Amino acid sequence: GQQVMQIPQYQHVQEGEDFTTYCNSSTTLSNIQWYKQRPGGHPVFLIQLVKSGEVKKQKRLTFQFGEAKKNSSLHITATQTTDVGTYFCEGWNNDMRFGAGTRLTVKP
Amino acid sequence: NAGVTQTPKFQVLKTGQSMTLQCAQDMNHEYMSWYRQDPGMGLRLIHYSVGAGITDQGEVPNGYNVSRSTTEDFPLRLLSAAPSQTSVYFCASRRTGRNEKLFFGSGTQLSVL
Numbered sequence: 001g002q003q004v005m006q007i008p009q010y011q012h013v014q015e016g017e018d019f020t021t022y023c024n025s026s027t028t029l030s031n032i033q034w035y036k037q038r039p040g041g042h043p044v045f046l047i048q049l050v051k052s053g054e055v056k057k058q059k060r061l062t063f064q065f066g067e068a069k070k071n072s073s074l075h076i077t078a079t080q081t082t083d084v085g086t087y088f089c090e091g092w093n094n095d096m097r098f099g100a101g102t103r104l105t106v107k108p
Numbered sequence: 109n110a111g112v113t114q115t116p117k118f119q120v121l122k123t124g125q126s127m128t129l130q131c132a133q134d135m136n137h138e139y140m141s142w143y144r145q146d147p148g149m150g151l152r153l154i155h156y157s158v159g160a161g162i163t164d165q166g167e168v169p170n171g172y173n174v175s176r177s178t179t180e181d182f183p184l185r186l187l188s189a190a191p192s193q194t195s196v197y198f199c200a201s202r203r204t205g206r207n208e209k210l211f212f213g214s215g216t217q218l219s220v221l
Contacts (some may be wrong), residue, residue, distance in 0.1 A: 009148065031207055042198055043151070045209040088150065092206050098143075100150035 004091045006099025014107050019076040021102035023089035032072045033090040034063060037101070043088055046074075079106050110134050114199045114213030121189040121220045129184040129216050131199030137211070139202045140182040144168065144195040145215075151198065157182055189220045 005024045013019050023032065031050045035043040047056055049065035049072060056063045060083075062075045072091075076083055086101040115130045133140065141156035153166030157176040171193060173185040182201075186193060197216045202208040 006150070033209055035210070042212040042215050043200075043210070044212070048207075048209060050207070090210070096153070096206070098151040100148060 004089060004097045004099045006089055006102055008102055009100065010103050010105075012105045012107065013079050015081060016078050019079050019083070019104055020073055021087050021089075021104075022071065022073050023091065023099045024071045025091050025093070026070075027093050028069050029072075029091040029093050030069075031092050032065060033092075034072075034074055035088045035090065036085050037088065038085045041085075046087075076104075079104070081106050081108055112199055112201055112211050112213040114197075114216060116216060117214065118217045119219070121186070121218065123189060123191060123220060125186075125189050127186050127189065129186075129197055129199070129218075131182045131184065131213060132180050133182075133201040133211070134180065135201065135203070135211065136179060137201035137203050138179070139204055139208075140176065141166070141200050141210075142172070142174065142182070142184045143198045143200065144193075145198060146195050154184065154197075186218075191220045194218060194220045 003026045007022050033048045034046040037043045047063050052069050053067045054065040060077045064073045084106050086103045088101045089099040112133045138159050142154040143151040145151050152168050154172050155174040157163045160176050160179050163174050176182050199213040200210040202210050
């Protein structure tokens, strides 16, 4: 079945450094969603990518969908302490699967 | 709108006990689902429903039952709790089965002793 692999599992950065998490699928995805879960909270939707090669930005966050629609990335420029949490991707191809998440910690 | 309401927030069970986790949404969403979240495992789908009267199994359905008698409610039943079911459980809904974002409840921290 469809697998969505997400790396890295953990990332610890100094405030102001950049951060990137990657999701890779074994099959072509129809779309991919990204979510953020703050510590002790629940996942909250960030964005959806649908088109091949699509790039979307939300302030310091940049989301990309690969040309083959098998991979995606979330890049945060100049991290802040408010970026702390776990970032999940969710890929759709006949069924929906979440990546295992990347837990981001930020040292002030 | 309250969104997705999930109760209880915390629960401790003894092995063999049964219980029901409640989930309700007021957004008229067709699709509802239950996930469990374990460290390093991400969110794993337990059961889902694409509409009232329709349910189906996800990745990890064993030990859990669901029903969907109304559009709003999607309870998750643990038949005979086991320590392996210690986890954080999230209910989620979306308008349809695909191409829509998920709305999550606040979660239930379940411990089985």
